[in-house]
Amino acid sequence: MVDFLSIMPDLFWTDHGTGAEKNRFVELDSWTEFLDWAVGRMPVVAHSIGLSLGSAAFDDDDYVEQLADWHRRYGFLWHSDHLSFAQVRSASGHEQHAGMAVPLPYDFEVLDMVAGRIRALRPKLPSPFLIENAVTYLRFADEDMSEPEFLNALVRQSGCFILLDLHNLHTNARNHGFDALDFLRRLDLAAVMEVHIAGGGEIAGMYTDSHSGACPEPVWALLEEVLPRAPNLKGVTFEFHDSYFPVFGAAGVHAELARAKSIWSRHRGP
Amino acid sequence: MSLESFQRALCDLVASPDLCLAVREDSGAALAAYTLTARERERLAAVVWQRGMSTNCTLYRSNRITPVYTLLPFTCRALGGQFQPLIEAFWRARVFGDGQFLSEVDRFGMFLRRRIAEGGVASPFAGELLAFELARNELAFLPRKAALERVAALPAPDPAAPCALHPLARAVAFSHDPVALLDAAAAGALPPALPERAALVVLSVVTGALTVLQIPEPARLACRLTAEGGALWPLASLAPDLARAGLLVAAAAGGTAPGICGESMLEFTNFRAP
Numbered sequence: 001m002v003d004f005l006s007i008m009p010d011l012f013w014t015d016h017g018t019g020a021e022k023n024r025f026v027e028l029d030s031w032t033e034f035l036d037w038a039v040g041r042m043p044v045v046a047h048s049i050g051l052s053l054g055s056a057a058f059d060d061d062d063y064v065e066q067l068a069d070w071h072r073r074y075g076f077l078w079h080s081d082h083l084s085f086a087q088v089r090s091a092s093g094h095e096q097h098a099g100m101a102v103p104l105p106y107d108f109e110v111l112d113m114v115a116g117r118i119r120a121l122r123p124k125l126p127s128p129f130l131i132e133n134a135v136t137y138l139r140f141a142d143e144d145m146s147e148p149e150f151l152n153a154l155v156r157q158s159g160c161f162i163l164l165d166l167h168n169l170h171t172n173a174r175n176h177g178f179d180a181l182d183f184l185r186r187l188d189l190a191a192v193m194e195v196h197i198a199g200g201g202e203i204a205g206m207y208t209d210s211h212s213g214a215c216p217e218p219v220w221a222l223l224e225e226v227l228p229r230a231p232n233l234k235g236v237t238f239e240f241h242d243s244y245f246p247v248f249g250a251a252g253v254h255a256e257l258a259r260a261k262s263i264w265s266r267h268r269g270p
Numbered sequence: 271m272s273l274e275s276f277q278r279a280l281c282d283l284v285a286s287p288d289l290c291l292a293v294r295e296d297s298g299a300a301l302a303a304y305t306l307t308a309r310e311r312e313r314l315a316a317v318v319w320q321r322g323m324s325t326n327c328t329l330y331r332s333n334r335i336t337p338v339y340t341l342l343p344f345t346c347r348a349l350g351g352q353f354q355p356l357i358e359a360f361w362r363a364r365v366f367g368d369g370q371f372l373s374e375v376d377r378f379g380m381f382l383r384r385r386i387a388e389g390g391v392a393s394p395f396a397g398e399l400l401a402f403e404l405a406r407n408e409l410a411f412l413p414r415k416a417a418l419e420r421v422a423a424l425p426a427p428d429p430a431a432p433c434a435l436h437p438l439a440r441a442v443a444f445s446h447d448p449v450a451l452l453d454a455a456a457a458g459a460l461p462p463a464l465p466e467r468a469a470l471v472v473l474s475v476v477t478g479a480l481t482v483l484q485i486p487e488p489a490r491l492a493c494r495l496t497a498e499g500g501a502l503w504p505l506a507s508l509a510p511d512l513a514r515a516g517l518l519v520a521a522a523a524g525g526t527a528p529g530i531c532g533e534s535m536l537e538f539t540n541f542r543a544p
Contacts, residue, residue: 014370014372014411015368015370016370016373017367017368017370017373018368026411026412026413027413028411028413029413029414029415030414054277055277056273056274056276056277057274057277085277086369087369088274088277088278088281089274089278090278090365091278091303094365094367095367095368096278096281096365096366096367097365097366097367097368097369098280098281098284098285098330098366099281099284099285099329099330099333099334099366099369100284100326100329100330100333102277102280102281102284102326105313109273110273113273136322137320137321137322137323137325137326137329138317138320138322138323138326139317139320139322140313140316140317141312141313141316142309142312142313175322203325203328203329203332204321204324204325204327204328205321205324205325206321206322206325208325208329
């Protein structure tokens, strides 16, 4: 049922922070034992959450080196992170975490900054680098370009690929009232190497990307749209937050994987 | 600088519904501390009216409370109605540093200890449950394999020689019956009071799973005396269960000193036979 595994490397270690004198990244034995077991059995890809590529004032060379070290150990087929930021410098100059992935305005200034950071990152990670389209509950007025235009330009300027999260797209389209199919028509689907699907729910009057269960029907419809039109797509990942497992159960996860696989087989062959 | 300041302002808004309300009231004054372009200022003044900003504030609070509630569930239950004002006071006092679960929980633990020491926490159990959960969390995130290899390289502990607590074990002091207290916390049914009884338990993940051993009274007293600067006592003979469970190891030169996590935060180590 599972053809490849996408792991979030950040969850496999405790990061004692940039100020740690030694042993900044302490790996969790039980987690790495599982990874050691998995890499011998199926391809593994890395989906990190700590690069904070959209931050105007954040660079963490040790973190990048830790990721590179894991690439050497585990041979990840590709590496992805998010088009957003989570780290800023507080007014007192200390690291401050946003507590969530904060969206970026799609401006030329931001494009230049993120493209530059990805260009600097790519030689350090020995695999293709993918950027994931963001989920955003805010809309910024007067942006220089649309999200598909921004992503297309980012691909051109940085040499990255796209991790197209269809649930993020669905969430944004639903909350902000735009047509997800039109978004797909304007996105360079040849740059899409991985697709994420997931489920969500309502929080504070908005539909959110909570990874809480089954994919909604519109996400399946978007997957049907994308699969025949993304020639470089290599895999579809179902994202699910383990805290919902007692409710959703193994059967629930299995059903989502089976449906995704059936759609993949119909469009791309077994 | 401008984009950096814009991002910091956005983070501050997500973290503070009060700041969002202040920007709604008077964006010029509320954003005066940030270096912004006119477009950035207008954007921030606009997003605080969007429904999505409430969602962001909710998500921030949910994401920030998750480590504390996940890793300190008994402590949260003991705090009861005081939990919300205390966690909000903590959030006002400390930014969400690096976003790491363990460091956020440790920082909240330090904050709460101070409040307990100042008499600002009503629950009589909060201190010992906090000590228990911080010790349990620390053990859960330790590199177990490396610690076991380190201990395997040591000579077998000799009752007549200095010994120390296993690096994968922690001692926690209780001032109420630990069995009754932990059972009640696990059941979510903490009573208003329990009879006071000093006790010392040792948590361990030596076998892979968490085990909890209560130290016999003579050994507990010996530990306290040692911790308070008194003579060193033969712990292996006073607490043979610890020795049998492999929780006492030969003291390695320069090794880390295990401490009693609890009301006094006294340290003890290297129990020498007299």
